[in-house]
Amino acid sequence: MSETLKVPTMAECAAEGRQPEILFWVGSAGSYDDRAKKITRAFVKILNKANVDFAVLGTEESCTGDVAKRAGNEFLFQMQAITNIEILNAYGVKRIVTACPHSYNTLKNEYPQLGGNYQVQHHTQFIDELIKDGRLKVGQETTFKGKRITFHDPCYLGRANDVYEAPRELLRTLGVDLVEMKRNRKTALCCGAGGAQMFKEPEKGDKDINVLRTEDAMETQPNIIATGCPYCNTMMTDGVKAKEKEAEISVLDVAELIAKAQNL
Amino acid sequence: MQYLPNILFAIAFIVGIGYFTKNVKKLIRNIKLGRDVDVSNNKSERFKNMAMIAFGQTKMVRRPIAGILHLIVYVGFIVINIEVLEIVIDGLFGTHRIFSSIGKPYGVLIGIFEILAVLVFVSVILFWIRRNIIKLKRFWKAEMTSWPKNDGNFILYFEMILMTLFLVMNATDLHFQSMDSGNVISQFIAPWFSGLSEGTLHLIERSAWWLHILGILVFLNYLYFSKHLHIILAFPNTYYGKLTPKGQFNNLESVTKEVKMMMDPNVDPFAAPAEGTEAAMPEKFGASDVQDLSWVQLLNAYTCTECGRCTSECPANLTGKKLSPRKIMMDTRDRLEEVGKNMDTNNGEFKDDGKQLLDDYITREELWACTTCNACVEACPVSIDPLSIILEMRRYLVMEQSAAPAELNNMMTNIENNGAPWPYNQMDRLNWKNE
């Protein structure tokens, strides 16, 4: 899996004296986590296919500070934020797209007070726009046609920012059989990773949150659990494993589904 | 002697209203113990929220059964209270059904009241069954013991009694029954009392009348001690509710100042504070007690109806963790009341009692179990934000006490050193491109 991706960096663009249309904010998970890196690559393939003029910060990108803020460390958050904002502003960034709802929320909602004002989109919103603008063509006759797919709403995309429909629109364009869990959209259950839980053991209880959420999903008897967040992806993948269902149910990001449907 | 009832009524009325006013003052004082926040913006949006959520009950009906029953009790409560106006005037001036002189409309009005009274009565019975016979899970969680549990039932008994008294009062009122207009329900209750002498009927009518109004005055004063306070506070609380996206957590200005100073190479960190500026008394970060919370958060605590909708959607609570967002609100209110009582006994000054909200009420285990998923905020029918209190207390633990769980400290050290929550080299950030 090493067909070359076109991934220009902001530094390269600046050297060439041009301003890309959008900045793709990869995020820490998307950069380092083995599972999330696949999502990053899938999204870049879509960007390449649609000839989107984009760039990444590459080694100049640093954690948004989302986890630090939610763990209660406002100092660390603001240091991260201010450092990132200095770089983003130096490059004159106006539009940001990210595949991580946590980065999306932080960049969109929490950076403005610290001097970072950008138009921020989640990758599902951006891809949806690409399709609507005719820049990306997805036919209904895909490998996923008729497959039962349920969408798990990431808290930081859904409740936190009221984005419920963009990912679903994308799934519909694939001609899939979209089935909703009982708890969906506003009442969707968290995967268990938010608020810095991803980085610690859960408190004592009688069940893990990701297992409960996987049970929600399993009620819909899906072939695929789709989501739009690298953390949710990890949690749901682990949940499916805990239920020993990995042979029947795969957990995929919406971007991966779109990319696969196009044989990218 | 002729004026005795009027005088007694006036005394009861003044005492009832007076005690209530006293407690309202206390309530306002306690809420003001919170830190100031600027919520003076977006007035029109705030009014709209109040109209929709508190007055229009839009969030209540998301759970249709409870929502509709609640709507009936709520409408009944507001509308039947018009009758209280008449009772008060009659009581003070010794008149009888003063508004009946308006004729036909009076009958229509009382007719509506009577129908509502029956609907309220039935709804309240159903509520009671849900709580005590069906035992809906959210009413039987760990924090719903003793007072909170009884409180919920007392309110229901109160309503049942008040509605019964209202109907009995109408049924035994010969003058009213003889008007034969508006007695849509009470005409069927009146025969139960047939065979009693006119004097006895009058006695029953008067007793029901008195008990009804005294009951209302007692109920009014019960509010301050009860979750039922929400019938008043839901209005300001929805008005001051959060307007920004739920995912947006507030920015700590005081931290911004320090961080900017730390990161600005031109600032001499050892320079004496400039003349005239506050000698840098470091502000406390986060909250360990109620006074560290904002007054809106304290208003939240008094507004909480203990309905448990938040807790019933909390992923941590659903998986058996100790965290319950409802308990966060109840603890905050209990502690605030304790602080208030402390001030009452110490001439208005708070004397350190060696207790605080953190640890004595809310444990760290609860705070660290939160996924910040906002399910509680979304579920609350009166715009309460339990998550903001959890975050404020985490801030205290991390920034004032460096008391985060060890794994989180590792994660934060990683961010400090290499800009990612994992121990990877920042120079490897783009490696995914070639993998």
Ligand code: SF4
């Ligand atoms: S934000 Fe925290 S307290 Fe509220 S529902 Fe989610 S996990 Fe529970």
Ligand code: SF4
């Ligand atoms: S915080 Fe809101 S949802 Fe939770 S118990 Fe109180 S009123 Fe009900």
